[in-house]
Amino acid sequence: MLLKLNNIFKWVNSGGQRIFLLKDINLEVEEGEFISVMGPSGSGKSTLLNVIGMLDDFDEGEYNFLDEPVHKLKEKHRANLYKQYIGFVFQAYHLIDELTVYENLEMPLLYKKHSSSERKAMVADMLDRFNIVGKKDLFPTQLSGGQQQLVGVARALISKPKLILADEPTGNLNSKQGEEIMGIFNQLNEEGVTIIQVTHSEKNAAYGRRIINLLDGRRVLT
Amino acid sequence: MNIIKSYVRHLIKNKLYTAVTIIGFAISLTFILVLSVYIGNELSVDEFHINKERIYRLENESVDFSPPIAVDLKNSIPEIEAFTRALEGDGRINIAEEQKLKISYLGVDASFFDIFSFPLLKGKSDETLQTVNSIVLSKSMATKLFGSIDVVGRSVFLDTEHKFLVTGIMDDFPENTHFRYQDALLNLRAFKNLWGFENIMEEYGFASLSIYLLAKENADLPSKAPSILEKFNKDYWLYKEGWATTVEFTPLKDLYFSTKLGNGTKSNSRTLVSVLSVIVLLILLLAVGNYINLTIAQATFRGKEVAIKKLLGSSKRQLFLQFVRESVLLCLIAVLLSLLFVKLIEPVFDSLLYTRLDLNNKINLPNIAILIFLFALIGVLSGIPPAIKISDFKPIEVVKGTFRTKVKSIYGKAFITFQYIVTISLLACSWIILKQTDFLRNKDLGFQKENIVHMEYLGGAEQKNTIKDALLRIPGVQDVSLTWQSPLTGGSNQTFDYNGRSVSFQEFAVDSSFFNVFDIAIKPTGVAYSKNGVYLNETALKELGVANNVVSFKMGDEEKPILGVVNDFNYEELRDKIEPLMLRQQTAGSFADDIFLKVNGTNVFDTADKIRTTYANLVDNAEFDLVFVDDAINQWYEKDERTGKIIGYFTVLSFIISVMGILAMSTFYIQQRKKEIGIRKVNGATRTQILSLLNKDFIKWVVLAFAIAVPISWYTMHRWLEGFAYKTNMNWWIFALAGAAALLIALLTVSLQSFIAATNNPVNALREE
Numbered sequence: 002m003l004l005k006l007n008n009i010f011k012w013v014n015s016g017g018q019r020i021f022l023l024k025d026i027n028l029e030v031e032e033g034e035f036i037s038v039m040g041p042s043g044s045g046k047s048t049l050l051n052v053i054g055m056l057d058d059f060d061e062g063e064y065n066f067l068d069e070p071v072h073k074l075k076e077k078h079r080a081n082l083y084k085q086y087i088g089f090v091f092q093a094y095h096l097i098d099e100l101t102v103y104e105n106l107e108m109p110l111l112y113k114k115h116s117s118s119e120r121k122a123m124v125a126d127m128l129d130r131f132n133i134v135g136k137k138d139l140f141p142t143q144l145s146g147g148q149q150q151l152v153g154v155a156r157a158l159i160s161k162p163k164l165i166l167a168d169e170p171t172g173n174l175n176s177k178q179g180e181e182i183m184g185i186f187n188q189l190n191e192e193g194v195t196i197i198q199v200t201h202s203e204k205n206a207a208y209g210r211r212i213i214n215l216l217d218g219r220r221v222l223t
Numbered sequence: 224m225n226i227i228k229s230y231v232r233h234l235i236k237n238k239l240y241t242a243v244t245i246i247g248f249a250i251s252l253t254f255i256l257v258l259s260v261y262i263g264n265e266l267s268v269d270e271f272h273i274n275k276e277r278i279y280r281l282e283n284e285s286v287d288f289s290p291p292i293a294v295d296l297k298n299s300i301p302e303i304e305a306f307t308r309a310l311e312g313d314g315r316i317n318i319a320e321e322q323k324l325k326i327s328y329l330g331v332d333a334s335f336f337d338i339f340s341f342p343l344l345k346g347k348s349d350e351t352l353q354t355v356n357s358i359v360l361s362k363s364m365a366t367k368l369f370g371s372i373d374v375v376g377r378s379v380f381l382d383t384e385h386k387f388l389v390t391g392i393m394d395d396f397p398e399n400t401h402f403r404y405q406d407a408l409l410n411l412r413a414f415k416n417l418w419g420f421e422n423i424m425e426e427y428g429f430a431s432l433s434i435y436l437l438a439k440e441n442a443d444l445p446s447k448a449p450s451i452l453e454k455f456n457k458d459y460w461l462y463k464e465g466w467a468t469t470v471e472f473t474p475l476k477d478l479y480f481s482t483k484l485g486n487g488t489k490s491n492s493r494t495l496v497s498v499l500s501v502i503v504l505l506i507l508l509l510a511v512g513n514y515i516n517l518t519i520a521q522a523t524f525r526g527k528e529v530a531i532k533k534l535l536g537s538s539k540r541q542l543f544l545q546f547v548r549e550s551v552l553l554c555l556i557a558v559l560l561s562l563l564f565v566k567l568i569e570p571v572f573d574s575l576l577y578t579r580l581d582l583n584n585k586i587n588l589p590n591i592a593i594l595i596f597l598f599a600l601i602g603v604l605s606g607i608p609p610a611i612k613i614s615d616f617k618p619i620e621v622v623k624g625t626f627r628t629k630v631k632s633i634y635g636k637a638f639i640t641f642q643y644i645v646t647i648s649l650l651a652c653s654w655i656i657l658k659q660t661d662f663l664r665n666k667d668l669g670f671q672k673e674n675i676v677h678m679e680y681l682g683g684a685e686q687k688n689t690i691k692d693a694l695l696r697i698p699g700v701q702d703v704s705l706t707w708q709s710p711l712t713g714g715s716n717q718t719f720d721y722n723g724r725s726v727s728f729q730e731f732a733v734d735s736s737f738f739n740v741f742d743i744a745i746k747p748t749g750v751a752y753s754k755n756g757v758y759l760n761e762t763a764l765k766e767l768g769v770a771n772n773v774v775s776f777k778m779g780d781e782e783k784p785i786l787g788v789v790n791d792f793n794y795e796e797l798r799d800k801i802e803p804l805m806l807r808q809q810t811a812g813s814f815a816d817d818i819f820l821k822v823n824g825t826n827v828f829d830t831a832d833k834i835r836t837t838y839a840n841l842v843d844n845a846e847f848d849l850v851f852v853d854d855a856i857n858q859w860y861e862k863d864e865r866t867g868k869i870i871g872y873f874t875v876l877s878f879i880i881s882v883m884g885i886l887a888m889s890t891f892y893i894q895q896r897k898k899e900i901g902i903r904k905v906n907g908a909t910r911t912q913i914l915s916l917l918n919k920d921f922i923k924w925v926v927l928a929f930a931i932a933v934p935i936s937w938y939t940m941h942r943w944l945e946g947f948a949y950k951t952n953m954n955w956w957i958f959a960l961a962g963a964a965a966l967l968i969a970l971l972t973v974s975l976q977s978f979i980a981a982t983n984n985p986v987n988a989l990r991e992e
Binding site: 056080084096111112156 | 528
């Protein structure tokens with residue numbers, strides 16, 4: 002079992018009213034799964050992803066990740082967990098504009114204990130795999146949207162995470178670029194990486210082997 | 224490396240921020256450096272004397288005592304190991320047949336070099352000042368006279384006829400001692416000949432020299448003061464007649480900051496040094512605060528980077544350290560720049576504060592190490608607040624797109640207010656100081672000071688008429704007066720018994736042209752003319768307590784006829800009220816020290832040149848100075864004027880820093896409100912309405928600063944002006960204008976940014992959503 006959510010509730014208080022962002026969410030995810038989370042705007046998809054990724058907290062319930070009770074862990078311990086096991090891919094890529102492609106890729110490795118030569122090797126590998134070796138000294142602003150997202154995915158992968166969380170990864174891409182990215186996800190999943198993606202597109206959702214629907218913060222059947 | 228690279232690229236992208244921060248920091252650091260060196264110098268005065276813990280100066284309300292007192296004390300107080308007296312004089316020196324040069328000297332006792340640690344370049348301390356005709360020359364004077372310092376054993380002449388033997392050469396007095404630079408030292412006994420004062424060493428009535436005492440090891444000399452006071456009150460006329468009432472032993476380290484003027488001493492005001500120290504701290508605060516504000520303001524743009532890094536696994540601590548390191552880097556760059564500035568600014572500073580910073584001598588390893596450490600410390604300290612702020616950003620907010628810099632804006636605004644308080648206060652204070660100095664310089668002194676040339680009288684008593692006639696023949700010279708003492712020197716003190724009490728007058732000896740040259744009106748008393756008749760000023764008359772139609776008064780044993788009364792005129796610095804003055808007449812054989820020439824107002828400098836040439840011929844080319852009386856008088860206020868100037872420069876500096884501060888803050892806040900502005904415009908707001916909306920916020924704080932600055936500066940200036948007998952007015956409009964100036968500059972700075980923001984197409988602002 003990779004992760005388990007039990008009776009997760011998350012709410013905000015607004016003018017005396019309690020508004021639920023997540024209502025009684027129960028979810029089990031095994032290693033190697035490819036899950037698509039779908040639902041209309043405001044249904045809580047991104048919130049769920051953020052909670053799973055330990056970026057956001059919740060108000061009630063339990064969350065176990067690799068048998069560790071995340072809700073009971075200290076901030077530092079939690080950060081170590083997601084640092085080690087989780088990679089993020091965002092809709093808006095979130096690359097650092099002042100760094101080259103090479104440096105952006107290298108960044109996660111800097112926060113782990115790798116020697117300089119190890120890092121070099123790992124980045125070279127990643128550049129190779131995604132066919133962007135020629136672009137390694139360019140800045141994000143010099144790349145197209147699809148290329149930037151490619152770098153974003155590469156960065157998420159470079160520290161060999163067990164789980165990839167993707168929030169609308171093809172949202173800013175055209176159909177061809179989008180297909181390319183989803184193809185890569187497929188490949189990764191075949192290699193054993195667990196993938197949870199949030200998406201609006203039925204087409205993209207089909208790549209996953211399980212679909213979860215959310216409406217107003219709760220899981221629903223369709 | 225990665226980290227430095229991204230920082231450097233960030234800096235290059237934001238050139239304005241980088242330039243403003245580095246240059247602003249560098250300028251502030253320059254002033255801090257320079258002032259610290261200066262203050263360090265001032266506080267280490269006289270530190271080099273080996274005996275510094277044991278040296279004291281005898282003092283009453285002033286520092287003047289009689290020569291034999293030193294001997295009396297040594298004989299009666301076992302705690303005294305040695306003493307030296309000090310009496311200053313000046314005159315002309317020459318080697319046989321050569322040009323006479325000006326010389327200023329100090330008459331001391333043979334123990335001088337044993338007590339004080341002034342190095343002797345030639346000669347030994349126990350062989351230099353033993354005899355009445357020995358002279359020790361300073362290195363500069365020896366070089367000027369002889370061209371070398373290997374001149375022990377040579378002879379020189381003082382005031383033409385007095386022969387002296389050079390027994391030693393001393394290094395020029397350094398800057399950091401309370402003794403003014405002297406060209407030479409003589410044995411005190413030399414005054415017997417130089418002044419024709421045969422029994423100077425035994426004369427109790429002559430009380431104008433300083434006495435320095437060296438206490439024995441571990442002896443407590445100051446505790447003897449009460450018993451000495453008792454003795455003085457019984458036996459010493461200075462105390463018996465009430466002219467002095469206290470006795471104290473002032474330690475060497477307190478002499479430089481003393482307000483008492485001694486023989487051959489220079490001093491600095493402790494107030495000035497304190498004020499400068501406060502200014503250094505203020506500037507440091509302003510610079511650091513500015514840097515913190517600017518960096519936090521810039522944080523918005525780096526928030527994304529921070530959040531991503533956190534997302535990718537960076538710990539808060541790592542980010543924190545990164546930002547602190549960036550601060551230190553920036554600070555060090557600013558330091559290097561400031562070192563360059565310091566070298567450039569050194570000469571200006573030297574002339575402003577009347578000192579020699581001697582920076583080249585300060586470049587040594589320990590100092591450099593201290594410098595680097597201090598500025599790294601400043602870098603760290605100013606890096607911490609922004610680092611804390613920035614490393615706190617939550618990655619979740621960037622991811623969600625709800626990232627806002629919820630920077631606590633209250634600190635930023637409070638700081639701006641502080642900057643403006645400082646700026647407005649400085650502006651008002653420097654204005655008032657300059658107004659006061661101007662007032663003093665232009666105040667009517669009661670006598671004519673324009674177009675009067677002054678030179679020292681170098682001839683003998685018998686040459687007076689010859690010299691006077693020769694000078695009168697120069698075209699452009701209207702009148703010539705020879706005097707002993709004058710409005711420039713303040714007169715010689717005469718204390719005498721009058722009707723059972725002690726009375727103190729200042730005395731000049733003047734010739735008949737004196738009143739014409741200085742345009743001083745006399746009210747004749749109708750008393751018949753006599754050679755020993757005198758003129759008194761009104762205060763003197765009041766002091767004597769006699770009726771207005773009095774014909775004479777008894778000064779000691781002598782009956783002096785009063786020929787006329789003159790109006791009170793200022794003959795001392797305008798800090799003091801006018802004291803009683805007596806003008807006696809120059810006789811054929813009496814000494815004259817000064818020549819005053821009244822010249823025609825046209826072609827003044829031509830006339831001055833002619834005077835110079837004629838006079839030089841008359842005195843065998845002896846060295847002399849020719850000055851204009853009004854210039855000499857302006858010199859009195861030079862110190863205050865300098866203080867005003869210094870504060871003026873700091874006002875400018877403070878303005879620059881404040882402008883930079885408000886520029887940064889306004890940029891930041893306006894950026895933050897871009898969306899709001901866009902929305903308002905779409906809903907119909909005009910450019911002007913938006914402008915005033917943005918400006919209103921900042922103006923509030925400047926007005927608050929004004930409200931606080933006015934009472935502070937008013938009070939400070941009020942206290943300062945109390946030190947003057949004559950003061951200018953502190954008009955309300957000075958403060959109003961200072962505030963208005965600050966407000967105007969603030970408005971301009973903010974408006975610039977506001978205007979750009981207000982003219983932006985609202986679509987651009989809203990699109991970023």
